[in-house]
Amino acid sequence: MRVKEMSRSWKLWVGGPVLAFLVLIPFLELQGGYLQTLGFLTFLYITMSTAWNILGGYAGQTSFGHATFYGLGAYTTCILTLRGIPALLTIPVAGMIASLYGLLWGYPCLRLRGQYFAIATIGVGEATRLLMLNLDDLIKNNSLLKGFLQKGVLTGGATGLMLPTPPDIQAYATAFYYGVMGLMFFALFVSWRVKNGKFGLGLFAINMDMDAAETVGVNTTRYKILALMLSAFLVGISGSIYAQYVFYIDPQTVFGFPMSIAMVLMPIIGGIGTLIGPVLGAVFYIVVQDRILTANLNLGLIKLSLSSLHLLVYGGLLVLIILFEPKGLLGVHHRFNIWWNKRKRRSLAATEKA
Amino acid sequence: MAILLEGRKVSRNFGGLAALLNVNFQVRSGEIVGLIGPNGAGKTTLFRCITGVHPPTFGRILFKGEDISKLMPHHICVMGITNTHQVVKPFPEMTVLDNVRVGAFFGKGWVRGEVKDATQEALRVLEFTGLTSKANFLARNLTLPDRKRLEVARALATRPELLLLDEVVAGLNPTEVDRMIRLIQQLRESGITIFMVEHVMRAVLSVSDRLIVLNFGEKIAEGPPDEVARNPQVIEAYLGKNYASGKSHYA
Numbered sequence: 310m311r312v313k314e315m316s317r318s319w320k321l322w323v324g325g326p327v328l329a330f331l332v333l334i335p336f337l338e339l340q341g342g343y344l345q346t347l348g349f350l351t352f353l354y355i356t357m358s359t360a361w362n363i364l365g366g367y368a369g370q371t372s373f374g375h376a377t378f379y380g381l382g383a384y385t386t387c388i389l390t391l392r393g394i395p396a397l398l399t400i401p402v403a404g405m406i407a408s409l410y411g412l413l414w415g416y417p418c419l420r421l422r423g424q425y426f427a428i429a430t431i432g433v434g435e436a437t438r439l440l441m442l443n444l445d446d447l448i449k450n451n452s453l454l455k456g457f458l459q460k461g462v463l464t465g466g467a468t469g470l471m472l473p474t475p476p477d478i479q480a481y482a483t484a485f486y487y488g489v490m491g492l493m494f495f496a497l498f499v500s501w502r503v504k505n506g507k508f509g510l511g512l513f514a515i516n517m518d519m520d521a522a523e524t525v526g527v528n529t530t531r532y533k534i535l536a537l538m539l540s541a542f543l544v545g546i547s548g549s550i551y552a553q554y555v556f557y558i559d560p561q562t563v564f565g566f567p568m569s570i571a572m573v574l575m576p577i578i579g580g581i582g583t584l585i586g587p588v589l590g591a592v593f594y595i596v597v598q599d600r601i602l603t604a605n606l607n608l609g610l611i612k613l614s615l616s617s618l619h620l621l622v623y624g625g626l627l628v629l630i631i632l633f634e635p636k637g638l639l640g641v642h643h644r645f646n647i648w649w650n651k652r653k654r655r656s657l658a659a660t661e662k663a
Numbered sequence: 664m665a666i667l668l669e670g671r672k673v674s675r676n677f678g679g680l681a682a683l684l685n686v687n688f689q690v691r692s693g694e695i696v697g698l699i700g701p702n703g704a705g706k707t708t709l710f711r712c713i714t715g716v717h718p719p720t721f722g723r724i725l726f727k728g729e730d731i732s733k734l735m736p737h738h739i740c741v742m743g744i745t746n747t748h749q750v751v752k753p754f755p756e757m758t759v760l761d762n763v764r765v766g767a768f769f770g771k772g773w774v775r776g777e778v779k780d781a782t783q784e785a786l787r788v789l790e791f792t793g794l795t796s797k798a799n800f801l802a803r804n805l806t807l808p809d810r811k812r813l814e815v816a817r818a819l820a821t822r823p824e825l826l827l828l829d830e831v832v833a834g835l836n837p838t839e840v841d842r843m844i845r846l847i848q849q850l851r852e853s854g855i856t857i858f859m860v861e862h863v864m865r866a867v868l869s870v871s872d873r874l875i876v877l878n879f880g881e882k883i884a885e886g887p888p889d890e891v892a893r894n895p896q897v898i899e900a901y902l903g904k905n906y907a908s909g910k911s912h913y914a
Contacts, residue, residue, distance in 0.1 A: 506778060510765055517756055520748075522765070525817055
């Protein structure tokens with residue numbers, strides 16, 4: 310009991326100031342707004358990581374196709390905004406469209422189990438990216454669908470779409486910083502509710518033994534699809550916000566396979582199937598990416614840019630995690646706790662003896 | 664007694680193999696019915712047909728007069744039929760309590776689940792099955808007898824009217840067998856109808872009101888335990904033709 314109280318106060322002492330710092334970042338204007346951008350990205354990635362974790366961590370359905378939701382969210386917002394609909398209104402629409410797309414491919418794909426589902430999602434992800442790349446050409450000559458084009462453009466093909474920039478970009482960015490922070494807390498709240506409720510219990514049951522879950526009354530098909538749709542909704546909103554923040558999207562960035570991989574990596578690094586794991590993983594992912602992308606290795610004769618090496622770091626890390634600590638950073642933390650308690654007990658016993 | 668479960672010409676093929684062929688059976692409410700037969704006779708297949716895991720290829724299964732042969736397993740569970748698995752299938756990374764809570768949440772009559780109520784129901788079932796002291800253990804850390812109990816507990820939490828027990832006694836030592844038999848009798852007293860597959864004759868003969876015997880996918884005998892145990896066809900199925908006709912070298 311005492312240990313629990315202590316750990317709670319410890320969390321309060323660290324969490325409070327960190328939260329205060331995060332809230333104050335836009336006012337501090339550290340490093341010319343650089344930290345603010347980093348914070349924005351971190352919150353966004355935490356949201357996505359948490360969302361992926363609902364399907365991949367709780368229900369155990371590893372999806373490599375989550376970039377489809379991210380991209381679809383981004384494209385929905387851009388296409389609608391360019392047609393005069395207020396950008397903020399497009400956010401829930403983006404979430405819903407991503408969710409419906411999840412229903413569309415989740416229904417057939419979720420009949421597959423384990424790695425077969427994972428492979429199918431890779432296919433879905435790539436097919437969607439290629440579709441978005443070529444959609445304009447496909448509907449250009451179709452008399453029915455031509456109406457969706459605006460100045461001959463719907464998705465803009467490989468060039469992508471651009472949004473007009475607002476006049477006061479500083480205030481705009483700050484608003485989005487807080488907005489996405491709220492979104493992150495919303496995602497965490499959803500994840501927490503799911504984890505501790507009936508829905509989550511059903512998902513965990515599916516994760517551990519699908520047949521047993523079915524025989525004790527869990528509608529496994531429906532639960533998996535609902536988890537995918539919920540996950541897709543949050544990722545879709547993230548995509549929408551990303552598009553509004555950077556004003557420019559193209560299929561390669563938002564529908565790209567690296568995006569899907571990022572969403573798989575973050576929860577696995579942090580601790581899959583937990584509430585906090587995806588958060589840790591996302592923070593780690595962003596920090597590593599940020600450090601490495603800007604780092605240069607100077608070996609005297611050869612100068613190496615490390616920017617292309619960040620995937621190597623994740624790859625190596627993934628191998629280590631799967632081999633030694635399947636619970637990720639949280640697992641490492643747990644092991645440290647056990648070691649620490651043991652040491653404390655031993656020193657306590659030693660002093661008692663003396 | 665009213666007929667709770669009825670099978671009419673239930674057949675199940677796996678490719679060219681007829682695992683079950685025209686099996687007719689009835690289970691009345693309040694009964695304990697034993698299902699026996701040599702290995703590969705189709706006992707577990709029959710259970711899987713009933714629970715919807717492997718729906719029958721031909722024939723119909725009626726539960727309280729309703730055709731359930733084309734329903735999904737979860738639907739059948741919610742109607743009031745639950746089974747335990749021959750090879751135990753706990754949710755390994757969950758606590759014992761959570762395992763049972765899954766049953767309580769998703770079983771019969773829990774459309775709107777309150778966490779509190781499900782927990783209470785789960786605790787009640789744990790008490791009944793004697794697992795209370797292990798409620799917070801992870802299921803993967805349980806011993807085999809406890810896992811078998813957990814199977815029963817999780818199934819019970821779904822509040823079945825008909826419980827299908829697939830070899831819950833197999834692999835237990837004599838003391839544990841007695842405990843399990845007592846549990847099964849308590850279940851019947853609490854109003855649950857039981858249909859059980861069992862190889863341990865001591866267990867199945869002592870609790871069953873009636874036995875159904877399968878061999879090579881067909882029903883070969885049915886009746887009270889002592890009568891079935893003397894049936895020459897049954898003896899032949901278990902021990903061979905020579906033994907049945909008294910010409911065995913070993914008899």
